[in-house]
Amino acid sequence: MLSSCATTNMANFYNEHRPTLDSIKESYATQYTASPFSIAFSNNNFNSFSIEIITDTIKYIYDFDVNDKRLNDTLIKYHMSPQGISSLVTLMQSIRCIWVNNQDYYVNNKYHSAVYMSIKPRALSFPFTYKKYQILAYFSRPQVFNEKGILMDGRRRKNIRKLNNNTFRRITDTVCYTVSSLFR
Numbered sequence: 001m002l003s004s005c006a007t008t009n010m011a012n013f014y015n016e017h018r019p020t021l022d023s024i025k026e027s028y029a030t031q032y033t034a035s036p037f038s039i040a041f042s043n044n045n046f047n048s049f050s051i052e053i054i055t056d057t058i059k060y061i062y063d064f065d066v067n068d069k070r071l072n073d074t075l076i077k078y079h080m081s082p083q084g085i086s087s088l089v090t091l092m093q094s095i096r097c098i099w100v101n102n103q104d105y106y107v108n109n110k111y112h113s114a115v116y117m118s119i120k121p122r123a124l125s126f127p128f129t130y131k132k133y134q135i136l137a138y139f140s141r142p143q144v145f146n147e148k149g150i151l152m153d154g155r156r157r158k159n160i161r162k163l164n165n166n167t168f169r170r171i172t173d174t175v176c177y178t179v180s181s182l183f184r
Helices: 002-034 070-077 082-094
Strands: 037-041 048-054 059-065 097-107 110-119 133-139 175-180
Touching: 002 082, 002 097, 002 110, 002 133, 002 175, 037 082, 059 070, 070 082, 082 097
Parallel strands: none
Antiparallel strands: 037 048, 037 097, 048 059, 097 110, 110 133, 133 175
16 A cells, blocks of 8 residues: 555656656756766755766765855866756756766666656655655666566566665656665
8 A cells, every 4th residue: 555655646746747857857867978977965955965076087076055156166177067057956956856866777788877866755754764765767768567567677577677776666668766765
C-alpha cells in the first residue's frame, strides 16, 4: 500500500511539474556536455548551494549563496555559463530539487548515462523519523520494466536493475523514480 501511495504521489508530482523537471534535465544535460558538474543545495531554505566541478585531474567543490557575486568568476574560470547555471539554480529552487547529477551505467558493455534529480518533499517531518528524498532518473532511451513497473536489467529481463542500490519504478518509458533516505 505504501508503495502504491508513493507511486501515485511521484507520478502526480511528475505530471504536475513536468515542464520544470524537463527544463532542469535539459538545462543540466546541455551544460554538463560543456563541463561536467553537479549541484546540491546545502540548506533547507534553498539559498545556499555547492557546485562540484569535475576537471580532467581533480574535482573542485565550491559553496555559494544564490546571489553570491563570486559565482560568475568561478564559472567563467571553468568555461561554464553563468546565465545557464543561474537559470538552473532558479528552476531547482522552484520545485525544491536539492541535487542534480549525471549517473553513468553500462548495459551490454555499452556506456549510457542518466540525469539524476533529488527532490525534497514538502511533507511534514516528525521527530525521530528518517528523511526521505524522491529521486528521479531521466534515461536517454526507453527502459525495460516488469509488470509491476520495476526497472529491469536490459540484458537479462529477469534481473532488477539497481542504481546506487535503489530500485526504480516507471513513470514513463524514460523517467523512473525511487524514494531513498539519501539524496545522492
